[in-house]
Amino acid sequence: MKHIETIGLFGFGVVGEGLFQLLKNNKIMNTEIKKICIKQRSKQRSVSQHLLTYNANDILDDEKISLVVELIDDDQSAYDIVKHALLNGKSVVSGNKKMLAKHLEEFIQLQQIHSSALLYDASACGSVPVVRNLEEYYDNDLLKSITGILNGSSNYILSQIFSKGENYHSALKAAQALGYAESDPSSDVEGLDALYKLVIITCHGFGAYVPPDSVFCYGISQIKNFDIQFAKEKNLKIKLIARVEKVNNDHFTMFVMPKLVQPDEYIYNVEDENNGVIIEGECYDKQLMFGKGAGAFPTASSVLSDITARNYNYKYEYKKRNYFKKMSYSINTELEIYLRYDNLSDYNHFEFESIFEKYFGKGFNYVIGSIKLNNLLKIQKVIKKLDVFLAFTGN
Amino acid sequence: MKHIETIGLFGFGVVGEGLFQLLKNNKIMNTEIKKICIKQRSKQRSVSQHLLTYNANDILDDEKISLVVELIDDDQSAYDIVKHALLNGKSVVSGNKKMLAKHLEEFIQLQQIHSSALLYDASACGSVPVVRNLEEYYDNDLLKSITGILNGSSNYILSQIFSKGENYHSALKAAQALGYAESDPSSDVEGLDALYKLVIITCHGFGAYVPPDSVFCYGISQIKNFDIQFAKEKNLKIKLIARVEKVNNDHFTMFVMPKLVQPDEYIYNVEDENNGVIIEGECYDKQLMFGKGAGAFPTASSVLSDITARNYNYKYEYKKRNYFKKMSYSINTELEIYLRYDNLSDYNHFEFESIFEKYFGKGFNYVIGSIKLNNLLKIQKVIKKLDVFLAFTGN
Numbered sequence: 001m002k003h004i005e006t007i008g009l010f011g012f013g014v015v016g017e018g019l020f021q022l023l024k025n026n027k028i029m030n031t032e033i034k035k036i037c038i039k040q041r042s043k044q045r046s047v048s049q050h051l052l053t054y055n056a057n058d059i060l061d062d063e064k065i066s067l068v069v070e071l072i073d074d075d076q077s078a079y080d081i082v083k084h085a086l087l088n089g090k091s092v093v094s095g096n097k098k099m100l101a102k103h104l105e106e107f108i109q110l111q112q113i114h115s116s117a118l119l120y121d122a123s124a125c126g127s128v129p130v131v132r133n134l135e136e137y138y139d140n141d142l143l144k145s146i147t148g149i150l151n152g153s154s155n156y157i158l159s160q161i162f163s164k165g166e167n168y169h170s171a172l173k174a175a176q177a178l179g180y181a182e183s184d185p186s187s188d189v190e191g192l193d194a195l196y197k198l199v200i201i202t203c204h205g206f207g208a209y210v211p212p213d214s215v216f217c218y219g220i221s222q223i224k225n226f227d228i229q230f231a232k233e234k235n236l237k238i239k240l241i242a243r244v245e246k247v248n249n250d251h252f253t254m255f256v257m258p259k260l261v262q263p264d265e266y267i268y269n270v271e272d273e274n275n276g277v278i279i280e281g282e283c284y285d286k287q288l289m290f291g292k293g294a295g296a297f298p299t300a301s302s303v304l305s306d307i308t309a310r311n312y313n314y315k316y317e318y319k320k321r322n323y324f325k326k327m328s329y330s331i332n333t334e335l336e337i338y339l340r341y342d343n344l345s346d347y348n349h350f351e352f353e354s355i356f357e358k359y360f361g362k363g364f365n366y367v368i369g370s371i372k373l374n375n376l377l378k379i380q381k382v383i384k385k386l387d388v389f390l391a392f393t394g395n
Numbered sequence: 396m397k398h399i400e401t402i403g404l405f406g407f408g409v410v411g412e413g414l415f416q417l418l419k420n421n422k423i424m425n426t427e428i429k430k431i432c433i434k435q436r437s438k439q440r441s442v443s444q445h446l447l448t449y450n451a452n453d454i455l456d457d458e459k460i461s462l463v464v465e466l467i468d469d470d471q472s473a474y475d476i477v478k479h480a481l482l483n484g485k486s487v488v489s490g491n492k493k494m495l496a497k498h499l500e501e502f503i504q505l506q507q508i509h510s511s512a513l514l515y516d517a518s519a520c521g522s523v524p525v526v527r528n529l530e531e532y533y534d535n536d537l538l539k540s541i542t543g544i545l546n547g548s549s550n551y552i553l554s555q556i557f558s559k560g561e562n563y564h565s566a567l568k569a570a571q572a573l574g575y576a577e578s579d580p581s582s583d584v585e586g587l588d589a590l591y592k593l594v595i596i597t598c599h600g601f602g603a604y605v606p607p608d609s610v611f612c613y614g615i616s617q618i619k620n621f622d623i624q625f626a627k628e629k630n631l632k633i634k635l636i637a638r639v640e641k642v643n644n645d646h647f648t649m650f651v652m653p654k655l656v657q658p659d660e661y662i663y664n665v666e667d668e669n670n671g672v673i674i675e676g677e678c679y680d681k682q683l684m685f686g687k688g689a690g691a692f693p694t695a696s697s698v699l700s701d702i703t704a705r706n707y708n709y710k711y712e713y714k715k716r717n718y719f720k721k722m723s724y725s726i727n728t729e730l731e732i733y734l735r736y737d738n739l740s741d742y743n744h745f746e747f748e749s750i751f752e753k754y755f756g757k758g759f760n761y762v763i764g765s766i767k768l769n770n771l772l773k774i775q776k777v778i779k780k781l782d783v784f785l786a787f788t789g790n
Binding site: 018022026128138142291302319 | 417527528537700707
């Protein structure tokens with residue numbers, strides 16, 4: 001049955017304001033925003049002053065407020081807010097992927113102990129309901145893998161490169177000019193944003209929490225024209241993917257890496273700032289969920305779906321974690337990768353298990369071969385200082 | 396919390412047997428099939444005899460059986476089974492779209508009165524979780540339209556036509572040879588199968604039940620080479636779509652019809668026997684859900700998801716129907732269509748509001764114009780006897 005939620009909102013940036021407008025224009029919703037906590041006193045706000053506060057406790061300690069919606073940037077402050085709210089037995093809706101990816105294990109326990117609920121579908125793939133579907137629909141052990149284009153900025157950059165013939169730096173500038181990439185784009189282009197989302201998705205897809213810093217994560221900033229040319233000649237595209245995959249009945253593996261994508265793969269047509277997630281299972285082959293992964297209103301609509309779910313007391317049961325056989329994260333797996341390198345000294349950091357293809361050319365060389373994920377993890381920090389580019393070539 | 400379901404299964408065709416295998420191989424599932432009711436005594440079955448019965452009441456009147464899974468072909472018998480089960484307070488999982496589309500209104504009431512639950516995600520789009528997502532995730536009034544390729548057989552035929560240069564009749568034969576179309580393909584190619592699914596989807600997307608026979612439904616069997624050539628010359632494809640669309644805050648409209656599809660539309664790349672559903676909303680623009688719409692295992696996996704949902708007492712709340720402003724079905728809307736005709740006497744059945752484009756040629760003529768949906772509905776039966784082809788040209 002439906003009940004009314006009284007909301008305390010943290011943050012009034014693009015998503016927070018988008019949500020406020022949405023709630024105002026949808027009068028039938030059983031929700032009411034009682035207070036909005038903001039940080040900057042100087043900014044002009046489009047809401048009446050009596051709704052605003054600068055003191056978090058005005059929300060966190062208000063017993064009338066049943067639901068905290070956390071939409072701020074700073075992950076440390078967000079952590080404090082969410083933890084305090086859960087400890088006080090309040091429900092929380094959050095879209096802060098970095099904070100969630102770091103603290104999910106603790107939050108799962110806090111929810112159990114304090115009978116509170118934390119929903120965060122907006123944190124992974126914006127408007128595309130990936131978390132909820134993994135939790136509710138794919139809730140049996142048929143799941144084989146989840147592969148996603150989870151970061152709109154890097155996908156926009158790669159789309160520009162492959163459709164407009166741009167190079168990496170001009171495409172990045174175009175993305176920044178349009179607001180698709182931050183002035184410091186590192187979290188997007190180095191794969192961290194996708195990694196945080198992958199950690200959240202894995203928790204609901206395979207029932208295990210894996211800390212972000214134990215996952216191999218490699219972005220697109222080292223891509224060069226040779227890599228682009230290599231892909232184009234073979235009618236391939238390069239996409240930054242995040243992937244978690246069942247290895248056997250006891251283990252799964254995961255990584256974030258660019259991928260050489262064939263035209264017949266579903267993600268081949270996921271272009272621009274869009275997100276796409278492929279869910280592969282024993283019976284249903286592959287399914288694609290596709291849509292806007294970011295932006296004020298797509299994200300706000302996802303937050304709204306979590307809020308209305310709380311109207312019906314919905315909470316994640318963490319079914320895979322609680323009711324299925326426990327699976328462990330394994331890095332003792334082999335990946336097929338493309339490695340472009342200029343100097344043999346760079347190449348020598350990589351311990352390939354086997355090599356399928358080699359090319360030596362004027363200033364550029366590449367190999368395609370099989371390498372252990374734990375080898376890549378071991379040299380993760382070194383790789384970023386080398387003049388190389390890596391891409392997954394598996395399926 | 397999870398509890399055990401004791402299942403009575405009706406039907407042991409490809410889906411029923413697929414489900415049986417799935418449950419057998421997934422031992423952690425809290426489910427047990429106690430009885431399987433079948434019709435044909437002569438067939439060899441891959442299960443031990445003590446599980447089988449030919450008497451429906453062995454399941455329906457067994458108090459130990461908490462969940463009836465109905466996977467038979469005959470919609471009248473399916474109706475009797477589902478009704479009897481719901482009256483007895485049992486939960487039911489069904490994939491019978493024809494039966495559901497005809498009797499959903501009654502079943503919704505029966506569920507309320509007898510506190511029983513009926514789940515049927517397998518009935519619309521096989522493995523793609525459309526019903527559950529519309530019910531649970533898009534549960535606010537931001538939804539603008541749902542447009543789907545809901546029938547795999549007709550989509551396979553149209554894909555063959557556009558990718559292999561086949562004509563309608565050779566493509567139909569190929570589909571039949573591969574088992575993608577029945578020996579009597581009329582339900583698929585005339586749009587009825589898509590219509591039944593649309594009725595179900597509309598109930599969860601817009602909260603209203605519309606009987607199938609009050610919806611304009613037109614299939615692909617009248618397509619001719621001229622129509623194919625017309626589309627190809629403009630770099631378009633023809634896809635059979637089912638669509639429900641919000642007209643204003645009080646009304647929605649719906650139909651099943653072929654559509655001329657532009658290359659930049661998401662469904663342009665939904666090929667072969669696949670299904671794809673585009674969910675359009677105020678905030679999130681358009682989202683695509685894509686996957687296998689039919690087949691033994693994809694359908695069985697969807698049935699399985701409904702069964703495991705019952706392990707957690709999940710039932711549809713029919714949220715749009717119960718908690719949102721009631722919307723009414725309207726046929727007083729205008730559609731932009733392409734109409735190919737050979738004879739003026741055929742053309743004269745159509746009362747266009749306005750004409751945007753006209754072509755007179757050797758043996759073939761067409762117009763593109765705007766027509767009222769109630770005009771099309773009025774002449775629905777006549778159209779099938781004319782030498783014409785219709786396709787939606789709107790967005």
